[in-house]
Amino acid sequence: MKIVINTLEQIDGIEIYPIISLIIFFTVFAVTIYLALTADKSYIDEMKNMPFDNNNDFQLDNNNEKVNQ
């Protein structure tokens, strides 16, 4: 334990770290939500279709029924 406490105590101004952390927390969080909600549609469409952009997909219905190439 004294190893941990001594190490932490030697960091200058460590008391301010949790406060800075909280400020970062709220700002980044708010900015992310704002940016996500205002993102433009073409970008969102491009992103959500990324898993389907394969030329070589082995098309197979999971029920083994029809193969739609």
Add this chain to the structure above:
Amino acid sequence: MELEKFTYDNKLSKMFLFATILWGIVAMLVGLTIAFELIFPNMSDGISWLSFGRLRPLHTNGAIFAFVGNGIFLAVYYSTPRLLKTPMFSKALGCIHFWGWQLIIVLAAISFPLGFTQSKEYAELIWPIDVLVVIIWVVFGLNMMMTIVKRRTKHIYVAIWFYIATWVTVAVLYIVNNLQLPTSFLHSYPVYAGIQDALVQWWYGHNAVAFFLTTPILGMMYYFIPKAANRPVYSYKLSIIHFWALIFLYIWAGPHHLLYSSLPDWVQALGVVFSIMLIAPSWGGMINGLLTLRGAWDKVREDPVLKMFVVGVTAYGMATFEGPMLALKSVNALSHFTDWTIAHVHIGTLGWNSMLNFGMIYWLVPRLFKTKLWSVKMANTHFWIATLGMLFFAVPLYFAGFTQALMWKQFTEEGYLSYPNFLETVTQILPMYYLRAFGGTLYITGAILFVINIWKTASAGKFTRYEEDQAPAKPAPKAGEGWHRKLEGRPLQLTVVALVVILIGGLVEIIPMYLVKTNVPTIANVQPLTPLELEGRDIYIREGCYTCHSQMIRPFRSEVERYGEYTKSGEGVYDHPFLYGSKRTGPDLAREGVKTLPNYKPDSWHYSHMIDPQKLNAESIMPPYPWLAERDLDVSNLESKIDVLERLGVPYNDYLKGQDPIAHLNDQATKIAAGLRSGGIEVQDNKEIIAMIAYLQRLGTDLYNGNTQAQLNSK
């Protein structure tokens, strides 16, 4: 635009796929074994390496790191190249990763039954294996990050953000929680002690659930559900918010594992608040997964893959609603230490993790082997058996949890405990343990059908190692792009931001916990354990006693009445590691040695109870530990242990005052053994059981040293 051709190598996907299946079956079988050991306590037949306490860490680590872990790597090695339009960066790193991870699992499967453990839940691996885990994790990260750097796509799909967050967070958690000083090649003590050790452990433990059992599986969900349903994710905007909110909030929630413990109230309150807030992103993710199937529900009726995914994501929603509820102090007062927790985590593992793994594998194997699934009917049967098995597992344990908690808290009209004998509350819920074992058996039966089906499918097809694809080269970034788009186009910066985000909660909770002295008030009476008691404590850890016995009395009338004065943080300042436990299959032992309390038992009782518990209590489900009376106590490492603890701040030099620790140990052992012999028990001084008895008789006594219960009450 000119297209570049490249090939995906499916070999590692195939290897991780078979490893997932193999370790899944092993982890479930070990789980079933210990479920049966709880109803047939003599099943291990006095064989040390089959006992519950040693197999339980093997089951949990096997399910988490072997079964789910290999499943995660399968998802990463299959989806990452396809989402980034480039093969994995290095085949050699991939092979080192695969074989290194399997080696870790094999070492765990050998070391846990032999009793080599650190006792911190899901971090039980001893330090040399920890070092190996870190090396292999770095190899994995390097391979993944370099693949991202070499990609042809401009943007990085959300599944990969979840993989990145997993990698960076698990690295931080694992290293911080495993900081320790070795006493020998196979043994070490953590640098933290008592309640501070507990806080770091549960900061790790909760986030092992968050960043090993949740974020990578969400990555899997965001790739494989759209692929299986053949439609894009319901809302990509929601997935962005889901990602950041989830990694922001999860990291704070660990203290909810320590409610009503001696953790300062402000830390407990932080844990509760953030746990409640977690409902929002978790349900956002669940809704996003389920609504991806909008317009495809007719397919769900017939398609076993989609069925697995729907039940898996629903189980995720249930578990992530239940979790915050369990984090409410009033609910936790009832649920904690009972089987409710076991039911809760199994909705997560059997429902969320396993169903996603099964669904992914059912979808992948026909594609890797270019053939049809051998039997859709059998896969549907597996789905139903697995769902029923999960319910038969969890529902009885919910009843067991409520029943036992209510019995523990019940008082008679005269103000006495209605069930002062702990055993009564165990006997009452035993039928539920039978049903749980039945549920587990069902679940494994389903998993065996799964193995047969996958085996038959793979044998019918031909493995396609290489798949060709083509894509344009990566476009140069344009001026004037949005902040987030720039960020997720730069994987290293995204990783750094994710790292900062996950460090925040840790900093806010952990720094003040260490530096504000009033958080752990000192108690003058608290002294280090004697050398013999220290050896006894290490045997207690080796045998996994903490898996069934807590050492944390909560400040409730019902607990103080049953066990004695509630546990103070100052009592644990020399406890490397803490041993609060998280489950009371047997009674709490925090005050086991206090002679004035009702639970006190003499040395001879402990001796007989350890050898044959059922001889003393016919209905007891405690397993026997006959080997403790047969094995000689190994004191070869004692001096090194004392040195390490002294360096960590346990004042052994002051305590022993120059006395040789081994001589001190022998003196105390001789007295205890002589006492036992005078009661007619044939025992030698140097047996392990003497150290164990010494430790048990020391538990909780420091606080009572010179104080009566009435004096403690008045304080």
